[in-house]
Each structure stands twice: as structure tokens, then as C-alpha cells.
Amino acid sequence: MPRTKKDVVTEFRTAEILQAACRVFAEQGFEQATMAEIARVAGVAKGTLYLYYPSKQDMYWAALGRSLLELAAATRLQVESASTAEQKVHAFIATKLRYFEEHRDFFRIYYSEVGRALCRHGRAARQFDDLYLEQVKVLDQALQHAVRRKAIRPIRTDAAAFALLDLTRSLVTQRLRGLSRASLDEDIEFAFDLAWKGIGHR
């Protein structure tokens, strides 16, 4: 029998704390963020945090992981359900831009995590990396297929996939920094246009 009352409250607190953590990690980065500050933002005492998450690291990975998996799943779904190569590339870019637009705090954490990929740090980072490379692979396979079908010119699809992921991130960054005055849809079309002409449609 599920103890509904208790479970609901617990779930609520857990989410509430996670949201506060998201905010603080996004603003300060992992190292600069303090548990005291997260507690303050969440409106609870420091000790309470540890009733829901065993450590700062765990909290961080909880904040990052949830959205990361959601985004990865959405991207895979959208890309794989698109029929043509053109639509797949478009779906890849559009899904990510739209998701990040709606989850800005997540993007900041994601962005700073990417920045640390070149410094080695603990096992948990590998999990992030795996998911990151998996996203490249999704796009890579779509491109490989397109090359075989001669829908695009023959290029190094893996390198192109990696580049397109970074291109997408680039546009999101511009938006977040307030450097883009265009609408979201315009930015999506811009990125897609650049990408599609770049990899060479026929």
C-alpha cells in the first residue's frame, strides 16, 4: 500500500529542492555553489537537503541528469520519426533549441559541464560524456544513411555530427547572452539553413 500522503510531500520537497539547486548551480557553477545558498533558495535548512540527497555531487547529477535524459530521449524520438535526412537534421536542431529555450537553467549547467569535459573528473562525468556522445551518434547515423542515399554529399559524418551539435549549442548561447534579436523559429531556421547548406544538399 503506497503511503500517499507522505510520498506526495516527499516528492514535492524533492522537486522543490532540485529546482533551487538548478537555479543556484546555473548561476554559480558547481564549485561556487554552496549548500547553504541552495538551502536558502529552497527555503529550508541546510540539514534538510541531506534528507533528500546524500551529497552535493548527487544533487548536481540529479539536476543535470533528469533533463539530460529527457532531452536525449526527445531528440532521438524526433530524429528517428522524421522521414527524410533534411527533416532529421531539422528535427535535431529544432528539438534542442526548443528544449533549451524552455530550460535555461539546465542549459547553463549543461554548458559548463561541456566545458569541463577536457579535464578529467570522476566516474560520474563519464555518464554525462556517454550521453553526449550518444547524441552525436544519433545524428551521425542519420547522416551516414543520407550519404548512402546520396541525399547529401559524402563527408566525414561523425565530424559533421559533432560540429552540428556544437553549432546548435552556439545558437542557444547567443540567445541566452541576448546576442540574438531573432525569434526562436528564426534562429532554428538560421541554424538549419547553415547546417544543411554546409553538409551539402543536392
Place this chain on the structure above:
Amino acid sequence: MPRTKKDVVTEFRTAEILQAACRVFAEQGFEQATMAEIARVAGVAKGTLYLYYPSKQDMYWAALGRSLLELAAATRLQVESASTAEQKVHAFIATKLRYFEEHRDFFRIYYSEVGRALCRHGRAARQFDDLYLEQVKVLDQALQHAVRRKAIRPIRTDAAAFALLDLTRSLVTQRLRGLSRASLDEDIEFAFDLAWKGIGHR
């Protein structure tokens, strides 16, 4: 009268320590790097570091700034001395890829610093940001000129410049992570090809 003997030794020590700092900051990131570790790598005592740099921050910015200015200057020179838009874009990409290939530790620091651009942190970061945006501007102006001359199709040159900078970074990252088995020149041509077709030659 320049006290040559003393000055030479001082200069040598300063450089030696800076190199060690570069190594450690590249491997660990700013936060994780400790002065003790830098001292160990440099082969001096911790206190000695403070005879040459007043603080960890200062040391970090010394390590980052020197190369950053050098790269910025080289890029500006190469881009401005190229005559056609095509050559300018090529020069931009090639200069950066070549420089980063030769200064991998610098790239790692640079890369992680870019990742923190979305979290606010002290005045000094603004200096980095200014230089970063200045690089975009160099490319932007070349693209604007090209658009006016109808050498490329009319696009948002600022967004394209930003994207090309990120595309370049993407290729360097792939090389550093060992994901590219191509030669440096091949990667340069690949990036240029993608970029040039993307922005649309005529």
C-alpha cells in the same frame, strides 16, 4: 641600467612557474587546481609562487591572457591580410586550429573558461569576454564586407561569425579528444568546407 643577471633569472622563473600553472589549470580546471600542486609541478615551494604572482587568480589570468592576446593578434593579422572573403574565412579557421594544435594546455583553459561565460564571475572574466567577442567581430566584419560584395549570400553575419567560431572550437575539441584521425590540414579543410558551403559561396 638593467640588472641583467637578476632580471634574466626572474624572467626564467616567472615563465617556468607560468608553464607549470598552465599544465595544472589545463588538467584540473581553475577551482580544482591547488597552489600546492602548481608548486610541486614547478619544482618550487608554495611561498615562492607568491614572489612572482600575487594570487591564484592573477596567475590564472597570466596563463590565459598571454596566449589569448597572441592568438587574437595572429587571427586579426591573418584575416586582415587575406584578400578575398574566402581566404579570410579560411585564414580565421586555419589560424585558430593551428594555434590550438600547438598550445593544447592553453586550449583546455580557454575551453573551460568559455564554459563559464554564462555564470557571472568577477571583473576579470569580462576581459576574457571582450576579447572573445572581439574575435567574433573580426570575422563579422569580413562577412559583412563579403555580403556587400555579394561574395556570399545575405545572412545574419554576426550570428554566422559566432557560429563559425564555435565550429572551429568544435574541430579542435574533436582532435583533443582523439575523435579525429585526420591530419591537421585535413581538419582545417573540412571545417572550412563546411563553413564556406554553409554561409553560401557563389
Place this chain on the structure above:
DNA sequence: CAGCACAATGACCAACGAGTCATTATATCG
């Protein structure tokens, strides 16, 4: 309402690391 189980609290602790400075080593020069 009394008693109880458990959630919340925040003072506290221990570890860590930036930065200091009294002491020691080294180089220069008369």
C-alpha cells in the same frame, strides 16, 4: 489530549586550501 514517529533545524566539526612570514639558504661584493 497524550504519546509517538519522524521531519526539520542549525550549531557544530573536520578537512582543505589560499595566502603569510619567520627562518634558512644563496648569491654578490668589498
Place this chain on the structure above:
DNA sequence: CGATATAATGACTCGTTGGTCATTGTGCTG
């Protein structure tokens, strides 16, 4: 060589912060 100035050292200080836990608060149940 001895005196003196300067460079190098590393044990130490002190503020910070992740994590703990004895105490306090809360709500449920009989």
C-alpha cells in the same frame, strides 16, 4: 672570506564549506 642583501622555504593561520547529529517541531493516531 665575511658581511649583507635578497630569494626560497614550508609550517602555520584562518576563513570557508561539505557534511553531521543532538535537539526541537509537527502532525498523526488511538
